[in-house]
Amino acid sequence: MLELSKAQIEQYREEGFLILDRIIDPADAAKLKARYEPLFDKAEYETGLCPDEVNKPQGNPPYTQQICNGWRADLTVARIALSEQIGKACAQLAGWPGARVQIDNLLWKPPGGRAIGFHQDSAYLYWLDKPDMTTCWIALDQTTAEGGSLMYIVGSHRWGEAKPILQFHGPEDDLREAREWAENLGLELKLVPIVVPPGGGAFHDGWVWHGSRVNKTENPRRSISIHTVSSEVRYNPNSLNIGTGPVYGRYMRFGTLDVDDNYFPVTWHQDGKRTKGLDHYLTHGYRA
Ligand SMILES: O=C(O)CCC(=O)C(=O)O
Numbered sequence: 001m002l003e004l005s006k007a008q009i010e011q012y013r014e015e016g017f018l019i020l021d022r023i024i025d026p027a028d029a030a031k032l033k034a035r036y037e038p039l040f041d042k043a044e045y046e047t048g049l050c051p052d053e054v055n056k057p058q059g060n061p062p063y064t065q066q067i068c069n070g071w072r073a074d075l076t077v078a079r080i081a082l083s084e085q086i087g088k089a090c091a092q093l094a095g096w097p098g099a100r101v102q103i104d105n106l107l108w109k110p111p112g113g114r115a116i117g118f119h120q121d122s123a124y125l126y127w128l129d130k131p132d133m134t135t136c137w138i139a140l141d142q143t144t145a146e147g148g149s150l151m152y153i154v155g156s157h158r159w160g161e162a163k164p165i166l167q168f169h170g171p172e173d174d175l176r177e178a179r180e181w182a183e184n185l186g187l188e189l190k191l192v193p194i195v196v197p198p199g200g201g202a203f204h205d206g207w208v209w210h211g212s213r214v215n216k217t218e219n220p221r222r223s224i225s226i227h228t229v230s231s232e233v234r235y236n237p238n239s240l241n242i243g244t245g246p247v248y249g250r251y252m253r254f255g256t257l258d259v260d261d262n263y264f265p266v267t268w269h270q271d272g273k274r275t276k277g278l279d280h281y282l283t284h285g286y287r288a
Contacts, residue, residue: 002085004092012093016157016208019194019201023138024080026199033140033198033222035076036108040065045073047285052103052247055169063170064109064116064148064212070224071104079282080138081226084274087267090134090228093203098231098269100259102133103248105225109148113215114170118153118178121227122206123164124243128259129236133206133229137194140222145193148215150202150223153178154190157208164243178209231266231273234258 002023012018038044040056053068070077080086081104091099102125107116125131143149156178165177175189182189194202201223204210215221234257239245251263265275 002089004089009093012203015154017152017202017204019196021196021200023136023201024199026197028080029138029140029199031076032080032224035074036106036222039067039070039074039106040108046075047073049073057169059170061112061114062110064107064113067106068103070106075282075285077104077106080224082265082267082278082282084268086136086226087228089203090136091268094132094134094230096230098266098273099228100231100233100264100266102227102229102264107223107225109212109215109221111215111218111220113148115174115214116212117165117168117171117174118209118211119165119168120162120207120209123162126239126243127236127245127249128229128233130233131206133227135204135206136201136226137204138199138201138224139194139196140198140224141219142197143195143221144217145195147217147219148212148221149193149195150210150212151191151193152204153209154192157205159185161207174211174213231269
């Protein structure tokens with residue numbers, strides 16, 4: 001059972017993140033890891049639907065491979081990404097009445113895999129009002145600092161709102177924008193890696209600068225990120241062309257700025273308003 005103490009919530013708000021040795025059962029982490037090969041290598045989609053994005057940039061050294069919204073394609077992914085406990089923890093940390101999943105990311109960084117540039121998640125979300133985000137990042141392999149684990153810049157959620165970075169996948173200088181931003185503010189970069197066993201991970205604020213460096217080990221680093229926003233968010237029609245708006249803005253409904261629960265489900269709400277039908281979906285998929 002994932003229960004956060006008052007001290008942990010305060011630490012998250014102070015530092016911009018909270019690292020935990022256990023977020024989900026390691027056995028569930030192993031089940032999810034077993035789905036990576038079918039999803040990434042064989043495009044085996046259990047529900048009959050494709051994920052929203054499959055990013056497999058090719059190169060040498062290799063890039064980190066990414067699937068976005070794997071929950072639509074696979075129920076093992078969905079049971080974790082749409083978990084009520086994780087939604088509750090995100091809402092509590094952020095101080096929201098409820099949490100909505102905006103997107104999940106399945107990430108697979110191979111040995112030698114290139115970096116993910118340091119960025120702020122919420123900078124990709126100006127098409128929502130508000131773009132504030134809380135993410136739950138879960139390791140599926142034991143992580144190490146040298147093994148390309150996710151790293152945070154302590155306290156950087158208070159540095160202000162930047163734009164999306166120039167190169168997200170595999171930049172040579174992964175800290176470029178974060179360093180420039182810090183230099184302008186006259187601040188130091190204090191990096192903290194997530195070092196946890198499978199099933200452990202972290203929660204982070206959408207404005208905290210973070211990224212993951214080159215994987216210098218012989219072991220792959222697999223993880224899932226569950227990005228949540230407040231249950232109360234609406235579309236911001238003036239900003240659809242920023243960040244991932246052109247991809248996820250397609251779920252807008254005519255004549256309303258309300259976001260659609262079928263695409264951005266509420267996974268926990270203090271008033272019990274978890275999206276209707278979600279628990280049926282986790283067992284049966286889209287079948288009646
Ligand atoms: O796992 C990574 O390498 C990047 C993940 C990330 O940027 C995120 O979860 O926001």
